[in-house]
Amino acid sequence: MAAVKIYCLALCLMSTAVAANQLRVGFYAQTCPRAETLVRQALNDALRSDAGIGADLLRMHFHDCFVRGCDGSILLDSVNGNSVEKNAGINQSIEDEAFDVVDQAKVNVEAVCPGVVSCADILAFLARDSVAHYGGWFYAVPAGRRDGRISISSESTSNLPTENFRLGQLVQNFKNKGLSPSEMVTLSGAHTIGVAHCVAFTRRLYNSSSSTGVDPTLDPTYAAQLRRSCPTLTTDEEVPMDPPSQFGFDNSYYQGILRNRGLFTSDQSLLTAPFSAAQVNLFARNSASFQSSFAAAMVKMGNIGVLTGFNGEIRKKCRVVN
Incomplete structure (x- = not known):
């Protein structure tokens, strides 16, 4: 019973955290009701060949949110020689396969609900599902984020904490x-x-x-x-x-x-x-x-600098802007 009370408290904290940024649990209930299931399917498939991939996805969500907010900017590839967030030294330890999981999750949802689910939300779902897979609590993820169009390598270096921080x-x-x-x-x-x-x-x-x-x-x-x-x-x-x-x-x-x-x-x-x-x-x-x-802290972190409404876009592919 105590655990149930604590879980309920976490849900209440989540409700408070999401109000200001227009994110909400069940955002895709009408437009893509299978979205979270399709994203989880991509993760489960990947975990069968790489048991540790979920840790990279959790870290990727954190690194995304701390740079320009939770807008999927860490997923963008370089174009015309520009250096993007994933090229920063601090992100080099994130496995390429983790980006592939996001790509596959996007393919899954695009096949059913084209142009509806953002890459930023997919990454938030994958982080939550990774926590749950390893035995952490499954928590409701408020959604409605839109994808950013800008990714700059140096901003990762200047915004992310390092392992040597006091x-x-x-x-x-x-x-x-x-x-x-x-x-x-x-x-x-x-x-x-x-x-x-x-x-x-x-x-x-x-x-x-x-x-x-x-x-x-x-x-x-x-x-x-x-x-x-x-x-x-x-x-x-x-x-x-x-x-x-x-x-x-x-x-x-x-x-x-x-x-x-x-x-x-x-x-x-x-x-x-x-x-x-x-x-x-x-x-x-x-x-x-x-x-x-x-x-509760993950939900609050997932609200950092989010793009909602008509800001940003819903990328067709997570690695490139539309």
Whole structure:
């Protein structure tokens, strides 16, 4: 019963969050009632050959929303040599196959409802379905976003947080997008799934000012494991973001932070202030609290800078403007 109450609370928070931007749950109920099912079909097909693809799709939605708002601009390909968001270094670790999933989802809905469902909404649905696939809570996604026509690589670099951010930088970065410090800690929990490239964190293993060369905030046993997977500063291998739970969307990420096993500097920095440390402790012992908070934070994030009404367009193909 308690879980049901928490879920209901999340739904109430969602209703409040969506009102201002004209997004609504069931937006395609009349114009394309099978939209979400068709999108989920593309994800399920992809997961059969790549169990980790959902983590890339969740990350892609986050990276889309933090640059020009949730308008699908991360999906656009370069035209005439222009450098678009997906070309930015910070987006290079997103697998090409993740963009293929979006393309297939678009093909699915276009075959049934041509010119109706936006690529930005497809990406939001895919992110939610990915969370649910790995064991997170299934939450209602308000829709009605339209697609943007502009994508600039440098805007990804200047708007997205990096793995080396300290707590104050994270708080300011999320504040710039209308998200609270609490929502920043909550959304960081997405790191409970997926993988990271060694080069994103090897400075913590080989370039520290400590006598061992290892960041003293990193558990020594975990550091030794990481060094075996990443034997040099420039190794380009992949390791799980949250080894006990690579394919499980749960609160293991926060439990790892309490054991000094946050993979990135940005992860472990969540213990450096009382407010964030308290939230890490809460989520580490209360999975339902994390799940409900994450659902609400995702809906709020999905409202950042959205295009609605007659703004933007409904792309025929997600990689190119009409």
